[in-house]
Amino acid sequence: MATTPAAKTLRWFVRHIIHEATTAQAFASIRENNRSVRRPDLTLATTDHIVPTKPRKHVKSYQDYYKGDPKAEELCLALEKNAVDFGMHFYPLNDKRQGIVHIIAPEQGFILPGTTCVCGDSHTSTHGAFGALAFGIGTSEVEHVLATQVLWQKRSKNMRISIEGTLHESVSSKDVILHIIGKIGTAGGTGCVIEYAGSVIRNLSMDARMSICNMSIEAGARAGLIAPDNITINYLKGLPFSPKPGDEWDKAENYWKTLYSDKDAKFDIDITIDAQEISPCITWGTSPQDVVPITGSVPYPESFQDDPNREEAVRRSLTYMDLRPGTQMEDIAIDKVFIGSCTNGRIEDLRSVASVILAAGPDAHVSSNVVQALIVPGSGIVRQQAEFEGLDVIFERAGFDWREAGCSMCCGLNQDRLKVGERCASTSNRNFEGRQGSGGRTHLLSPIMAAAAALNGRLTDVRKYGVLPKLPGSSSQTRQETTTSTNLTLSQRNEPVAAENVNKPSTPKNQTATPETSTTKDQLKFTILRGIAAPFSLENINTDVILSVQFLTGVKRSGYGQYLFNALRFSPSTGERSDFILNRVPFNNSSIIVCTGRNFGCGSSREAAVWSLKEFGIKCIIAPSFGEIFENNCVKNGVLPITLTLSKCKELYTDAEAALPLEIDLTTSGIRRPGSKLAAIPFKIDPFRQHCLLHGLDDIGLTIEKLEDITLFEQKRRSKFPWIDNIPAPSRTKLSSQNTTTSFEW
Ligand SMILES: CC(C)[C@@](O)(CC(=O)O)C(=O)O
Numbered sequence: 001m002a003t004t005p006a007a008k009t010l011r012w013f014v015r016h017i018i019h020e021a022t023t024a025q026a027f028a029s030i031r032e033n034n035r036s037v038r039r040p041d042l043t044l045a046t047t048d049h050i051v052p053t054k055p056r057k058h059v060k061s062y063q064d065y066y067k068g069d070p071k072a073e074e075l076c077l078a079l080e081k082n083a084v085d086f087g088m089h090f091y092p093l094n095d096k097r098q099g100i101v102h103i104i105a106p107e108q109g110f111i112l113p114g115t116t117c118v119c120g121d122s123h124t125s126t127h128g129a130f131g132a133l134a135f136g137i138g139t140s141e142v143e144h145v146l147a148t149q150v151l152w153q154k155r156s157k158n159m160r161i162s163i164e165g166t167l168h169e170s171v172s173s174k175d176v177i178l179h180i181i182g183k184i185g186t187a188g189g190t191g192c193v194i195e196y197a198g199s200v201i202r203n204l205s206m207d208a209r210m211s212i213c214n215m216s217i218e219a220g221a222r223a224g225l226i227a228p229d230n231i232t233i234n235y236l237k238g239l240p241f242s243p244k245p246g247d248e249w250d251k252a253e254n255y256w257k258t259l260y261s262d263k264d265a266k267f268d269i270d271i272t273i274d275a276q277e278i279s280p281c282i283t284w285g286t287s288p289q290d291v292v293p294i295t296g297s298v299p300y301p302e303s304f305q306d307d308p309n310r311e312e313a314v315r316r317s318l319t320y321m322d323l324r325p326g327t328q329m330e331d332i333a334i335d336k337v338f339i340g341s342c343t344n345g346r347i348e349d350l351r352s353v354a355s356v357i358l359a360a361g362p363d364a365h366v367s368s369n370v371v372q373a374l375i376v377p378g379s380g381i382v383r384q385q386a387e388f389e390g391l392d393v394i395f396e397r398a399g400f401d402w403r404e405a406g407c408s409m410c411c412g413l414n415q416d417r418l419k420v421g422e423r424c425a426s427t428s429n430r431n432f433e434g435r436q437g438s439g440g441r442t443h444l445l446s447p448i449m450a451a452a453a454a455l456n457g458r459l460t461d462v463r464k465y466g467v468l469p470k471l472p473g474s475s476s477q478t479r480q481e482t483t484t485s486t487n488l489t490l491s492q493r494n495e496p497v498a499a500e501n502v503n504k505p506s507t508p509k510n511q512t513a514t515p516e517t518s519t520t521k522d523q524l525k526f527t528i529l530r531g532i533a534a535p536f537s538l539e540n541i542n543t544d545v546i547l548s549v550q551f552l553t554g555v556k557r558s559g560y561g562q563y564l565f566n567a568l569r570f571s572p573s574t575g576e577r578s579d580f581i582l583n584r585v586p587f588n589n590s591s592i593i594v595c596t597g598r599n600f601g602c603g604s605s606r607e608a609a610v611w612s613l614k615e616f617g618i619k620c621i622i623a624p625s626f627g628e629i630f631e632n633n634c635v636k637n638g639v640l641p642i643t644l645t646l647s648k649c650k651e652l653y654t655d656a657e658a659a660l661p662l663e664i665d666l667t668t669s670g671i672r673r674p675g676s677k678l679a680a681i682p683f684k685i686d687p688f689r690q691h692c693l694l695h696g697l698d699d700i701g702l703t704i705e706k707l708e709d710i711t712l713f714e715q716k717r718r719s720k721f722p723w724i725d726n727i728p729a730p731s732r733t734k735l736s737s738q739n740t741t742t743s744f745e746w
């Protein structure tokens with residue numbers, strides 16, 4: 001066998017966070033291949049995506065709570081069993097620390113400045129708010145991290161976005177990030193890590209910083225970060241996973257203070273935005289870049305005619321959103337409101353919502369044409385703090401539905417969903433077609449704007465309520481004190497694990513083989529592919545469109561092909577087959593996609609999008625650029641992503657339209673057009689990737705060969721930064737499903 005080119009470096013991950021929606025297949029392969037989880041002590045697990053958010057008090061049993069949603073029960077049980085069997089930190093449903101991964105991990109001090117963090121979820125970028133390098137990965141990479149705690153990585157480009165000046169009244173951090181995405185576009189940060197800087201960012205609380213970093217992925221960047229400062233340091237003081245007070249804390253604090261960009265640092269892209277140009281804003285379309293100030297109107301597609309792909313996307317968006325160009329945003333009536341998600345489900349978000357209700361007066365009430373106005377705290381601890389401050393009373397009195405923690409209507413994977421045609425004002429992060437439920441329509445906005453919309457029954461400029469009152473208890477210190485005092489659940493419910501079991505690779509006893517979950521060498525191999533290509537021209541084809549969220553309930557890597565581009569291939573209301581390109585002969589037999597739009601596969605990390613493409617028969621995708629997580633997911637599954645210039649993509653698009661075959665030769669890195677006199681088109685591919693694909697190599701196996709080096713590296717890190725893995729040991733947690741006879745203890 002040829003030697004492996006070492007074009008990339010291994011990066012050690014200090015923190016790994018996992019949830020039920022993207023990990024079942026990873027664990028199944030770990031078990032099937034008799035591998036162990038290398039650092040369960042550095043892994044934090046919870047269930048959040050598919051969990052119901054209906055009241056948990058007085059629930060008799062776990063089975064009862066999931067009644068009517070067997071898939072949810074199966075997925076959550078799988079995660080619980082995996083987390084418990086492998087001995088990870090785990091917060092089950094009946095633990096106050098349960099909630100959305102990106103809210104609970106910071107709450108516990110699990111994310112520290114200068115660390116590296118991954119999660120099978122694109123919004124892992126949230127944690128960059130602590131000056132950590134944090135990004136989303138696909139399920140196969142989750143498996144790699146479980147087995148080794150490292151991944152092969154290449155360096156990203158650097159981008160800095162500075163927001164200078166002072167924000168207008170009622171302009172929140174959500175408006176800042178929506179404004180940025182509107183300006184640079186959803187492909188603007190492709191291949192970059194964004195540093196958010198400037199006076200506005202420096203003055204933001206940690207909650208607000210997290211909302212900004214959270215949506216870096218919507219700006220095309222895999223990670224976003226903010227230099228740690230006193231605000232960061234104060235937030236972390238006294239949290240369960242923070243460094244111990246005394247010498248360890250002092251050392252850590254001194255180190256954290258060195259983590260900033262040099263004054264004369266050069267960035268690949270450097271943008272400055274004047275804070276005064278940012279208004280409360282809102283999206284009108286089906287991409288997070290479709291942003292206008294609330295005082296604006298729905299755009300005319302012709303105004304994008306310089307860019308025909310965008311113009312086409314805008315037309316499609318407006319049809320989907322059922323909006324007429326020129327309509328004032330404030331004239332748009334809504335059916336539902338969703339306040340929550342990993343972007344805006346934190347305590348400050350909830351306080352700001354309450355402040356709008358209070359400003360609207362004692363009779364403020366959700367409008368009668370709003371059928372549901374959900375407020376979903378991001379964690380049990382946020383919920384408890386909100387109740388401690390009496391916010392729940394304000395919400396419920398005004399007719400809002402106060403829920404239990406979870407992702408809820410952000411993604412339509414659980415029972416909180418939009419129906420076909422429903423329009424929602426949502427504080428979440430994605431307005432993709434079908435994101436909140438098949439055929440649903442989403443307008444992204446800030447929590448205060450969502451509150452105003454709920455009260456008025458239409459999109460509303462929150463400034464009409466004047467200066468909003470600041471609610472007592474709005475200092476982050478109050479939140480932290482409460483956080484710590486509720487951590488009692490740890491000692492009440494969990495038994496500590498013996499010290500000798502910590503930091504050792506863990507292998508569960510009952511290894512159960514589930515053969516459909518692992519990918520074989522032959523399935524991973526890619527050498528030469530000959531076939532016809534389906535021509536695509538849209539930009540930003542996201543993974544929600546490739547594989548809609550409602551199909552993410554499986555625990556295997558198969559069974560997704562039939563759902564590929566479901567909402568485009570079949571009408572959401574009638575189920576009728578459309579004339580979408582992949583439904584048409586001969587393109588229903590394509591093995592290649594040629595796309596002239598940038599940023600193919602952006603958005604969610606869901607690897608099932610690649611599994612569905614592959615099962616449908618697509619083995620190669622050619623585009624001007626790709627979402628980074630999607631690109632990695634392709635390679636992990638033997639699907640070849642090829643990046644070519646727009647003009648080359650256009651050339652191949654013409655061939656594709658004429659259904660001429662293409663020959664993709666990975667051995668020579670060239671695309672041939674059989675029967676044509678034109679020269680082969682060369683393409684670039686990272687030598688390590690090429691090697692793995694040509695030989696069908698499982699890179700986990702390759703990494704495992706380096707475990708000794710990794711252990712040495714870890715030891716060195718520990719002597720330099722003793723606090724990074726000197727954290728409380730995982731506790732033995734009882735499965736919530738075992739609470740069948742007694743009531744849930746909430
Ligand atoms: C699992 C899924 C619903 C996800 O959380 C995954 C992701 O963003 O990577 C999403 O928001 O799309």
Ligand code: SF4
Pocket residue numbers: 049100102121123341342343406407410411428429
């Ligand atoms: S984006 Fe939505 S679904 Fe994804 S983690 Fe955040 S809250 Fe959950």
